[in-house]
Amino acid sequence: MKIGLFIPCYVNAVYPEVGIAAFKLLKSLGLEVDYPLNQTCCGQPMANAGFEAEATRLALRMEDLFAAYEYVVGPSASCVAFVKENHPHILEEAGHVCQNSEKIYDICEFLHDVVKPTHLQAEFPHKVSLHNSCHGVRELHLSSPSERNIPYYSKLRDLLQLVKGIEVFEPKRIDECCGFGGMFSIEEPEVSVCMGKDKVRDHMSTGAEYITGADSSCLMHMQGVINREQLPIKTIHIVQILAAGL
């Protein structure tokens, strides 16, 4: 099983520790992990802004970078969802059949559905509130969307249950958007910030010390609100918890 680690642009630039935790976690489970050098971006920011064509070369580039790998695994549900859902039709227009969409996984999905670890070394004696990010929930199906009448499940919660000492909570509006939304956050900044404040307060009402989830982008947005408002809660990517102590 040869895994190519997919490190999205902003994780590369702002949260390398999330990439490191992802690498260590996969390694610790006895997996063969490699990072194809010089990755940049999957093209989602441009496409969500309305410029899908500007993602074409980036999508092609990702196809080349990961051609040799059996799995592509990344610590960012939204970017993974973009590759899975949108690279196929973007590449189709360029006359290329997308390979990545079939083999790309968010790291939580990959652990939960493919690796299926029964125990982890991690210990994290803290209260955390789960951030069920939109694309993780509604595109990658990491948990049951609140809108649907289907039995509750959460792949993130299942994984966190392997961590010693952790207490997991979820906000009242269990999967309402935090307001990041890529360029939405700067095209409608007031609305985005309003949603962000509401979301952070909902997480805080659980009594949690940390907000955790599979998307650094939502966490980045909420951390921005937390820092501005000086709120007593922190954000941490779920892989940093799962890899705690490695």
Add this chain to the structure above:
Amino acid sequence: MTTKHAIAGTRFIANETQEKWHDETLWMVRAKRDKQSRSLPEWERLRDLASAIKMYSNSHLDTLLEEFERNAVANGAIVHWAKDAEEHNRIVYDILKQHGAKNLIKSKSMLTEECEMSPYLFSKGIDVVESDLGERILQLMKLKPSHIVLPAIHVKRQAIGQMMEEKLGTEPGNYDPTYLTHAMRRHLRDKFLHADVAMTGANFAVASTGEIVVCTNEGNADMGTSFPKVHIATFGMEKIVPNREALGVFTRLLARSGTGQPVTSYTSHYRRPPEGGEFHIIIVDNGRSDILADADHVKTLNCIRCGECMNTCPVYRRTGGYSYTYFIPGPIGINLGMLRNPKQFADNVSACSLCLSCSNVCPAKVDLGEQIYKWRQKLDRIGRANPEKKLMSAGMKFLMERPALFNTALKFAPVVNHLPRFMVYNAANAWGKGRELPAFAKESFNDLWKKNKVK
């Protein structure tokens, strides 16, 4: 970097008390809907059925509408066909004129809003009276609906009381909802009694029986049609369902989705003319056949106008219906506006964080969020792309296609972390409006990997 929606939304948010109230009230409706949808184990099956029936009906309009017409005519109704809003309004006016009618009592209809029928009829000297409580309040206040199911959701009772004081002579300062409701009831009773012609929309039209079905909670459609000898019912042609079995799927979904009730208080089936009177039915196209030919957006015709996509939309709840430039707000309104006139209504396309809650809540499985994504792709072609977003996207493309340049940029990026605040947090920085910027890492993941520091 801004759109009309962003500007109007910012204004709505500035009144924090009102914004919070609006958000929480509509979230409550969403919560009621969740409770109702979970009370039916077959909920997801119903949604699948509803979607499949609509896809079937809308691709068999030619036969279903003709079947409807045959049956309606056999029932004694007079059926009219209107290709657009203008023809629709003229048909209504002609019927009124034939009967020498001056007073029209109508129940709620988004189609008559779409056709801007009331202003047209007013200009012809017809007194059009809305009989739905919320709609009548707005009509007297000279306001437009801000929600398709809860049209006056944005108006507080104090404002309603003040308007009623002035217009209906209620006690000054008495804003008691029960008192005001009774006063409005008396006012409307008089209108019901003296109407010449009644008008309703239709939530559904049943092909196999030629009947139309109207769902209300106030019984105002029933009251309105009880006195006049002439009833005009109007519907957009996508309201057709093949038969009553199909109808049952939708009546089970409509109120549960829209208001979190198991069923609307009144579900009225209209089949025959009033005794000694006339029953006119108008079937309206007004752009719908163009939508049929648009594969990316054909599913908007599945919409049953329950309004739940508004209640669930985190942007709608925080910005209110008036922040949108099309008369139908929220996710369905963004899409319908673009189908109506993309250049004119492009400002609403920004009102979406692509969370996809709407697509999952929709009882007829309209892919609302996915369609908004598709509209964004089309903005540049119609000259309505946001120039700053375009520039940023082009800049990102340039950088991201050049890994060496990207890596160099990341080496220098941490400098931004140490710039004086005024240089980073200024008018040009939309992110900084309510958020701190993230700090760039001293070494990027790519650098760390190259230096063999990732182990």
